[in-house]
Amino acid sequence: MxxxxxxxxLLLRQAYYIFxxxxxxxxxxxxxxxxxxGTTAISLLVLGVGMLLVINTNEIAKTIExxxxxxxxxxxxxSEEDALAIEPIIDNISGVEKxxxxxxxxxxxxxxxxxxDEVEESVGEENPLPDAIKVKISDPREVNTIAxxxxxxxxxxxxxxxxxxxxxxxxxxxxxxRIIGLLLIALLGLCGIFLIATTTRLTIFARRREINIMKxxxxxxxxxxxxxxxxxxxxxxxxxxxxxVVLYFSYGALVARIQETITFLPLVSSTKVLLRIxxxxxxxxxxxxxxxxxxxxxxxxxx
Amino acid sequence: MISFFNVSKVYPNGVKALQGVSLQIEKGEFVxxxxxxxxxxxxxxxLIYSEEQPxxxxxxxxxxxxxxxxxxxxxxxxxxxxxxxxxxxxxxxxTIYENVAFAMQVIGAPRSEIKKRVPEVLKMVGLEKxxxxxxxxxxxxxxxxxxIARALVxxxxxxxxxxxxxxxxxxxxxxxxxxxxKINDEGTTVIIATHAKEIVDAMRKRVIALENGKIVRDExxxxxxxxxx
Numbered sequence: 001m002x003x004x005x006x007x008x009x010l011l012l013r014q015a016y017y018i019f020x021x022x023x024x025x026x027x028x029x030x031x032x033x034x035x036x037x038g039t040t041a042i043s044l045l046v047l048g049v050g051m052l053l054v055i056n057t058n059e060i061a062k063t064i065e066x067x068x069x070x071x072x073x074x075x076x077x078x079s080e081e082d083a084l085a086i087e088p089i090i091d092n093i094s095g096v097e098k099x100x101x102x103x104x105x106x107x108x109x110x111x112x113x114x115x116x117d118e119v120e121e122s123v124g125e126e127n128p129l130p131d132a133i134k135v136k137i138s139d140p141r142e143v144n145t146i147a148x149x150x151x152x153x154x155x156x157x158x159x160x161x162x163x164x165x166x167x168x169x170x171x172x173x174x175x176x177x178r179i180i181g182l183l184l185i186a187l188l189g190l191c192g193i194f195l196i197a198t199t200t201r202l203t204i205f206a207r208r209r210e211i212n213i214m215k216x217x218x219x220x221x222x223x224x225x226x227x228x229x230x231x232x233x234x235x236x237x238x239x240x241x242x243x244x245v246v247l248y249f250s251y252g253a254l255v256a257r258i259q260e261t262i263t264f265l266p267l268v269s270s271t272k273v274l275l276r277i278x279x280x281x282x283x284x285x286x287x288x289x290x291x292x293x294x295x296x297x298x299x300x301x302x303x
Numbered sequence: 304m305i306s307f308f309n310v311s312k313v314y315p316n317g318v319k320a321l322q323g324v325s326l327q328i329e330k331g332e333f334v335x336x337x338x339x340x341x342x343x344x345x346x347x348x349x350l351i352y353s354e355e356q357p358x359x360x361x362x363x364x365x366x367x368x369x370x371x372x373x374x375x376x377x378x379x380x381x382x383x384x385x386x387x388x389x390x391x392x393x394x395x396x397x398t399i400y401e402n403v404a405f406a407m408q409v410i411g412a413p414r415s416e417i418k419k420r421v422p423e424v425l426k427m428v429g430l431e432k433x434x435x436x437x438x439x440x441x442x443x444x445x446x447x448x449x450x451i452a453r454a455l456v457x458x459x460x461x462x463x464x465x466x467x468x469x470x471x472x473x474x475x476x477x478x479x480x481x482x483x484x485k486i487n488d489e490g491t492t493v494i495i496a497t498h499a500k501e502i503v504d505a506m507r508k509r510v511i512a513l514e515n516g517k518i519v520r521d522e523x524x525x526x527x528x529x530x531x532x
Contacts (some may be wrong), residue, residue, distance in 0.1 A: 009413070010411045013411050013412075013413060013414070017411075126486075209394060213405065215378075215381075215388075216386045217381065217406040217410065217453070218379065218381035218409075218410055219376045219378060219409035219410060221375070221378075223411075273517065
């Protein structure tokens with residue numbers, strides 16, 4: 001028999017044995033496994049909540065940011081051509097993304113449209129509204145400086161922009177949420193690893209005789225390690241699955257409730273984003289299981 | 304087959320288990336290692352199957368230095384050695400058959416070969432009728448014979464036993480020794496560390512006596528204690 005085929009058969013036989021061992025151990029320590037799955041699920045659940053919190057605050061901040069614009073009012077005595085000439089100057093300011101010129105007639109029209117003919121009557125012949133330029137900026141954090149720059153331009157009567165304090169606060173909030181979220185994720189990840197390590201350590205302890213004998217009859221380290229690694233991975237996976245299921249249903253219900261009352265809140269509910277989070281949690285669970293069991297099996301391999 | 308050259312072992316706690324031990328064991332030999340508790344018998348055995356590393360000296364097995372061996376090659380060294388312990392070390396939740404088959408499974412032997420080989424060794428140690436029993440249903444001697452079968456099942460070139468009769472009465476001890484004799488007759492090297500004076504004296508094999516980590520006597524057709532001293 002050539003060695004390649006032989007190696008393949010050897011691997012197959014060992015795989016068969018390993019799966020048998022995993023099944024045996026999972027059955028034998030059902031209570032312990034329950035605890036491991038539960039603790040993994042809890043830590044991943046909090047992690048998932050943290051992730052959703054970060055993503056949602058980011059989303060809210062982004063929406064508010066994109067709403068921020070500067071209204072530039074042109075001096076009333078300027079002709080429309082002169083007013084139009086200001087637009088490219090503003091456009092050239094760094095940080096300005098887009099400008100839209102709103103002629104005074106159009107502004108009046110939209111006012112009339114909004115509030116009805118009474119407006120037209122009370123205004124009379126002369127249009128009191130100024131020409132205006134709507135300015136969109138790329139980074140809302142620069143709204144103060146850009147507005148000041150525009151205000152200094154000749155021909156500009158005044159600038160108005162809203163919400164810059166709110167944006168500032170929101171930004172520092174999202175930053176904090178991000179930092180705390182990351183810390184939380186790291187901490188809970190470690191907790192999960194520790195818990196799986198403890199659990200696999202108990203199952204390994206229960207099987208230390210077998211490991212001992214395996215080492216004496218010449219089993220390779222990997223052969224000893226595999227069943228425990230797989231066990232850890234399975235525990236981590238099921239813990240993550242539990243967390244995902246709980247998160248999926250509770251978040252769905254929460255979003256539905258919130259959007260009933262606060263309709264304008266842009267909560268993340270696209271399945272694509274949620275799937276990514278769930279995928280991430282499953283991967284985390286598997287990694288936690290693998291790392292945890294590797295840590296605890298190491299001690300018993302030194303025979 | 305096994306050579307020790309000036310081997311010393313000092314444990315991290317300062318105990319000098321072996322001091323300048325040199326010895327040579329040839330293929331097919333039957334060797335007793337004797338000496339009081341703490342003389343270094345167990346350490347000597349642990350060095351052979353590379354559970355411990357010597358502090359000084361060199362150990363060869365089959366012409367290869369086991370000290371220069373890579374860590375991942377050690378399992379393959381151990382497959383040439385069958386180990387038997389005082390406390391049997393059987394798995395209580397598996398039958399006699401499964402205990403012996405376990406040693407073949409973990410080195411990836413094919414199932415057809417396991418099915419053929421396990422009854423064969425169990426017959427050799429006289430346990431063919433006990434295959435489906437669990438260890439607790441067996442006497443101490445039968446348990447130790449199961450352990451011997453497990454040590455033999457992968458056809459090692461050496462069998463090493465550390466106090467194999469330490470937990471057994473004298474009649475049972477004889478049974479076990481006869482078992483080892485049978486294995487040796489088929490060409491396997493047998494090394495036994497023991498306190499069983501009567502047996503050593505009766506069997507007249509090579510005796511290596513250790514005291515305080517040194518070889519004080521190495522005689523062919525030897526006895527447990529030198530009559531002169």
